[in-house]
Amino acid sequence: MSQQHDVILIIDDEPENRLLLKEQVFAASNYRVVEAKDGADGLLKLRQSNPDLIVMDLELSDLTGRDMLVAIKSQGYRGPLIVIASSGDARAVIDAFRLGATDYMTYPIREAEALSVAERGLGEVRLRRQRDSLMSRLQTANQELEARLNELTTLYDIGQSVTALHDLERLFERVLEGAVSVTGADHAMLLLRDDEAGQLILRAGKNMRLVMLDRLGEAVADPLADLVMTSREPLTVAGEGLRRFTNAKDLYAVAYAPLTVQTMAIGALAVGNHQKQSAFNDNHGRLLKALADYAAIGIVNARLFSMLDQRARSMEAAYRELQARDAERGRQLQSVLVRLQQPLSGIETELMRLIQGGEGKVPQAISRTLVEIGQQIKQLNQMISGLMQRQG
Structure with missing residues (x-):
């Protein structure tokens, strides 16, 4: 950073005094001396040069020292003001201090004394200048910090909502809103x-030009998107650099960021200015890349959710179909069991009649065989009844 010169306004109607101060006292390179030949010229140079320090003769040809001091203060000057008085003229010096002078010298001018007095006044100016510079830098840093914090907060909120969305269309809408928001x-x-x-x-797309709105859902040729997807790094381009890209000739600035999953680029998020005459900076590129990363995660999550949802629906449909088949088989089995039970019950009844001599006395050996057969038929009937109850 180049050193700032201290501007010193010398108001004196004696050329030799001005020459002495300019060539001997303030000859160093860090001073810039402005000369005024009388009071009127001094007030004019005061407005033009905005000096850091004024050195003024109290005995000017056109204005009294009192009038000159009052006029200087009326111009809004609040810096150090050194008056030069005749040796022994203490009253004039005291009056000058009352009217705003901050230091004084006496004739004849002594170089060392003049430089010491001037440096004493300029020391306060430099301290004030340093303080103002530090305050300005601190204010700028605070504003930048606040802006970065707002950007990160916005980005975090967007990221949270994007990664939680399972509907791709809503996810796309939120991502594009965020891209416009964080980059302007x-x-x-x-x-x-x-x-x-x-x-x-x-x-x-969001706020897209009409020529691009007609291309929604279609394949597009975009060399810049291909470039960032290959490099997997964000890119900002503005001005003449865009003229060689046919899809961006009418834009002032663009910023692209790749959507990457692990090491593979699945797409690109892009913003552009077709109305604002302003470019995007590296910070915009970083913010867009972070948002693109959130978007990639959200898209993968949404696709996985869709796939799992379809699989769950397919499994549910298969289960319902299986249930329907089981129910149909159950009904068929019930029908078969009913058809079996009726003749078996009839056979069991007939065996009991024969055993009890309904057709005459039955030999003992045959009776025992009939009883065993009856018991087996009874057990079979009980098994059929149990199956029918479970099916019911």
């Missing part, structure tokens, strides 16, 4: 790679 862009768009076709598809 005129428009934003999201491009995703179609792996089967090997093309970039314009999936969504």
